[in-house]
Amino acid sequence: MRIKTIALAMAAATAALTATTPVTAAEWKPATNKRIELGNFRGMAYYTVEKDGYRVVTTLAALNTNADHPQVIRFVTTLKGDQTVNLSVPGTLGADGSETTIALSRKGDVVEVADASY
Numbered sequence: 001m002r003i004k005t006i007a008l009a010m011a012a013a014t015a016a017l018t019a020t021t022p023v024t025a026a027e028w029k030p031a032t033n034k035r036i037e038l039g040n041f042r043g044m045a046y047y048t049v050e051k052d053g054y055r056v057v058t059t060l061a062a063l064n065t066n067a068d069h070p071q072v073i074r075f076v077t078t079l080k081g082d083q084t085v086n087l088s089v090p091g092t093l094g095a096d097g098s099e100t101t102i103a104l105s106r107k108g109d110v111v112e113v114a115d116a117s118y
């Protein structure tokens with residue numbers, strides 16, 4: 001029962017976040033949510049300023065899984081100055097096969113999320 005409650009809470013949080021207006025990179029401040037879209041996953045990211053870098057937490061839920069418990073993933077990384085990490089999902093089988101990739105970057109005191117298509 002606890003797992004179902006957690007899954008429902010995550011789905012509600014994801015729905016609420018996707019209703020928010022996305023912010024530009026210059027406006028993204030520590031401890032504020034940033035809407036993320038990555039292939040068939042939707043969710044949010046936030047970052048906090050820590051002693052050893054900027055800790056970025058990204059939580060995503062799969063869309064249209066037709067399951068009581070949506071597939072949820074969380075990615076946590078600590079970015080030091082001028083670092084970038086890419087997060088990607090593979091393309092759909094039978095489609096063009098191209099993956100969807102986003103880049104989480106820190107440039108000085110600014111953290112950005114951008115499309116990282118190659």
